[in-house]
Amino acid sequence: MKTKERILVTSIELFNRSGVVAITTNHIAKAMDISPGNLYFHYDNKEEILIELFKRMAKETYDVWRPSRAKKSTPLVFISDNFELYWRYRFFHREMYALRRRDQQLAKMWRNHIQKMMKLMVILYRQWVKDGKMVKIAEVSEMQYIAESLLAMATTFLQFFESAEKQPGKRSIERGKRHVARLLLPYTSGETKNEFEKFLKS
Incomplete structure (x- = not known):
């Protein structure tokens, strides 16, 4: 290396x-x-390292969210892949608010990243509806609620479960997967709904 x-x-x-x-x-x-x-x-300096790491995290995130890749996997696998990525770069999700306040370049990159994630989420959702994995949501406000709730939950989950005495562990990741699955369950359909229900009962 x-x-x-x-x-x-x-x-x-x-x-x-x-x-x-x-x-x-x-x-x-x-x-x-x-x-x-x-x-x-x-x-x-350290700031240059952080910028490079953010670019790497963003690229790996887009690879997971790539429509062609996501189409080949199930929504549960997709959720798991995302949380593994959050775990790998957990310091960003744990400290991003403070880091953004200190570094304007990083703050701008984060805003652009979130905007791109929102667009990818809509593309992926439409693909899942087409494949019969999710139900169609007619209300724009409902779709916005789901998208914003998912991003807020996933990107701040580790920070929420961290304390000064104990950092979040793999159990927190598993809880995160279950919370996201529970949020999405009402919008799933067919075999995907069965998979979600089985996962939440396990």
């Missing part, structure tokens, strides 16, 4: 474990057993 990639991988691990504020570029360099100068050769 090249040094630039190792910096990103190590940063994710440290940010997830200790939080972005507590971790400096010196901490990252020390964890990698390289000099700070070597790190600065690739990234000028």
